[in-house]
Structures are given as C-alpha cells and as structure tokens.
Amino acid sequence: MQSSATHRDFTQVKKKSSFHSTGSHFNSQGFTLVELLVTCSILIMLVGYGIPALNQFIQSCSTRTSINTLHNAITTARTQAVVHKTTVTLCPSADGISCQSEWHQHIIVFSDPNKNKQLDDEETLYQILDINNKIKLSSRLSAGRSYLRFKPDGIISGTAGTLTICPSNNNNHHARQLIVSFTGRTQHAADIDGDGIIETRQGKDIQCSG
Numbered sequence: 001m002q003s004s005a006t007h008r009d010f011t012q013v014k015k016k017s018s019f020h021s022t023g024s025h026f027n028s029q030g031f032t033l034v035e036l037l038v039t040c041s042i043l044i045m046l047v048g049y050g051i052p053a054l055n056q057f058i059q060s061c062s063t064r065t066s067i068n069t070l071h072n073a074i075t076t077a078r079t080q081a082v083v084h085k086t087t088v089t090l091c092p093s094a095d096g097i098s099c100q101s102e103w104h105q106h107i108i109v110f111s112d113p114n115k116n117k118q119l120d121d122e123e124t125l126y127q128i129l130d131i132n133n134k135i136k137l138s139s140r141l142s143a144g145r146s147y148l149r150f151k152p153d154g155i156i157s158g159t160a161g162t163l164t165i166c167p168s169n170n171n172n173h174h175a176r177q178l179i180v181s182f183t184g185r186t187q188h189a190a191d192i193d194g195d196g197i198i199e200t201r202q203g204k205d206i207q208c209s210g
Helices: 002-028 033-084
Strands: 088-093 106-111 125-130 135-141 148-150 161-167 176-180 186-188
Touching: 033 088, 033 106, 033 125, 033 135, 033 148, 033 161, 033 176, 033 186
Parallel strands: none
Antiparallel strands: 088 106, 088 148, 106 125, 135 161, 161 176, 176 186
C-alpha cells in the first residue's frame, strides 16, 4: 500500500513537473514587456536615422539628374542651330510657346530666326522639358537675360553665364551648376577644394537661398 501511494505521489509530482516545464518553455518563446520596448526603441532609432539619409539621397539624385538633363538640352540647342543653320533659343516657359523670366515650369528649345523669343507657327519646337518640382533652377546670364540663344555656327549670341540647380531644402552640398561660355560650350562646375560643395567661377562655394 505504501508502495502504491508512493507511486501515485511520484506520478502527480511528475505531472506537475511536466506542466511547469511546459509553461517555462512557452514563456521562452515570447517577448517580455521590457524586451518589446527595447526592440521598439531600436527600430525607432533606425528609422530616425534612415529617413533623413534617404531624403538626402533623393535630393542628391534630383539635382544630379536635373543638371544632366539641362546640359543635354543646351547641347541639343547648339547642335540644332548648327545642323539647321538657324538661330535656336533655349528658355524657361509657362505655356510652352513664349519665353519668361522665371525657371520653374518648362524649358523649351526652338528655332527662333526672328529672335523674338517666341515659338511662331513656322518655327520648330525641338524639345520641351518639365522642371522637377524637387529642385530650384536659377540663372546668372549676361545683361540679366533668362535665355540662351545660339547662332547658326553654334556660338552663343551675347549671352553667357551660369545656370544653378539647388534642392528644395537649399542644401548647398547637393547644388549643381553649369557654366556656359561665349563659344557656346557648357561645362559642369566642380568642387575644387574637396569640401563637398561646388564652387562658382569666382572660386566661392555655391549658396542656395530660400
């Protein structure tokens, strides 16, 4: 009888022991509140660092792509002037027909033999570009002009200077600039001193303003 009772007691202890073991195993599979809070804190930190870096990358890509597109448009204008032996104008435009002073909607490249800065019925539209709303484009051209005009020999008609692209957040490190000479040739301004900011023709860092 004692042996039988001892056996039952041992069996009950074993069952209780198994139950608690199972319960412990179950707890090891989940997260405690502290662990969950720590994990969430780490995720928030990673997101906090990641979003600004992503925004910087997007701004950099926008200005780099836009300056290359603008460079190609200037090259197209010069090439068309030489190929078709005519005057070609590149300028900002709101309606895709006439030139305006502000570079914030479109850029048009068209034959302009009468030099009236307007696309007339008998003239040819070679290219029209939409200006990226994530960038700001400005110009500093001769006599305060806001257009480039190429002669049939590819030479600029009295207008040279710079075209500058800044990101919408005015970060100077992502600004880009094209230098247009009187010969009609265009080149990218460079970061000569290696500080991460492009320099102007005068050797000063490009400044983006609101």
